[in-house]
Amino acid sequence: DAEITQSPRHKITETGRQVTLACHQTWNHNNMFWYRQDLGHGLRLIHYSYGVQDTNKGEVSDGYSVSRSNTEDLPLTLESAASSQTSVYFCASSDSTGANVLTFGAGSRLTVL
Amino acid sequence: GNSVTQMEGPVTLSEEAFLTINCTYTATGYPSLFWYVQYPGEGLQLLLKATKADDKGSNKGFEATYRKETTSFHLEKGSVQVSDSAVYFCALIEYQTGANNLFFGTGTRLTVIP
Numbered sequence: 001d002a003e004i005t006q007s008p009r010h011k012i013t014e015t016g017r018q019v020t021l022a023c024h025q026t027w028n029h030n031n032m033f034w035y036r037q038d039l040g041h042g043l044r045l046i047h048y049s050y051g052v053q054d055t056n057k058g059e060v061s062d063g064y065s066v067s068r069s070n071t072e073d074l075p076l077t078l079e080s081a082a083s084s085q086t087s088v089y090f091c092a093s094s095d096s097t098g099a100n101v102l103t104f105g106a107g108s109r110l111t112v113l
Numbered sequence: 114g115n116s117v118t119q120m121e122g123p124v125t126l127s128e129e130a131f132l133t134i135n136c137t138y139t140a141t142g143y144p145s146l147f148w149y150v151q152y153p154g155e156g157l158q159l160l161l162k163a164t165k166a167d168d169k170g171s172n173k174g175f176e177a178t179y180r181k182e183t184t185s186f187h188l189e190k191g192s193v194q195v196s197d198s199a200v201y202f203c204a205l206i207e208y209q210t211g212a213n214n215l216f217f218g219t220g221t222r223l224t225v226i227p
Contacts, residue, residue: 004156033214042202042219043157058214090156102149102215104156 002027006091006105014113019078021108023091031094032074033102034058034066036087043090049074050096081112115140119203119218126193126225134188134221136177136203144205146170146179146186147215151200160201193225
């Protein structure tokens with residue numbers, strides 16, 4: 001069965017370190033998204049991609065970067081982790097048919113000490 | 114701009130009670146509206162959707178009607194079960210302005226007690 005997989009599921013790191021969260025989908029979806037989920041804010045869009053070599057900034061992109069070198073993967077990198085980036089991160093994907101129903105991964109909980 | 118406002122939680126109900134979770138939206142064009150559900154420890158999954166005014170989305174006993182006149186998309190269920198305990202997110206997407214991304218509300222946590 002097709003799926004969307006995030007790793008690691010849990011990560012503890014220190015302020016200033018670089019962290020990369022992986023997202024891999026086997027749906028063959030063109031569109032991929034990264035959200036962060038925080039209490040009182042719901043889900044906020046960090047970055048998104050509509051296809052290979054395409055990346056776009058979302059609502060809360062500062063301090064994050066992504067790259068899209070193939071259809072399946074959209075890794076999220078925190079260049080220098082900050083305590084404000086402690087959150088649960090969700091990757092999602094969708095096809096390009098216009099229905100725009102997102103399929104979500106199970107989430108990655110990141111703690112920055 | 115686009116935004117979604119949903120009722121503050123948490124909501125606690127007894128089994129078989131009637132559920133309403135309010136959702137209103139702001140959009141410049143004609144959005145599609147969604148309800149997503151997040152069960153404990155999992156990612157979000159689509160519950161139902163409506164793509165135009167007066168459409169009713171329904172799934173698993175849940176319903177929501179797209180009301181353009183009141184800019185609302187309230188979620189209802191006639192008789193909740195313990196297994197419905199989850200966080201519910203209202204969301205919109207607006208294609209016409211080129212905003213091809215979902216805007217989420219803050220989520221409403223529902224707890225159903227036996």
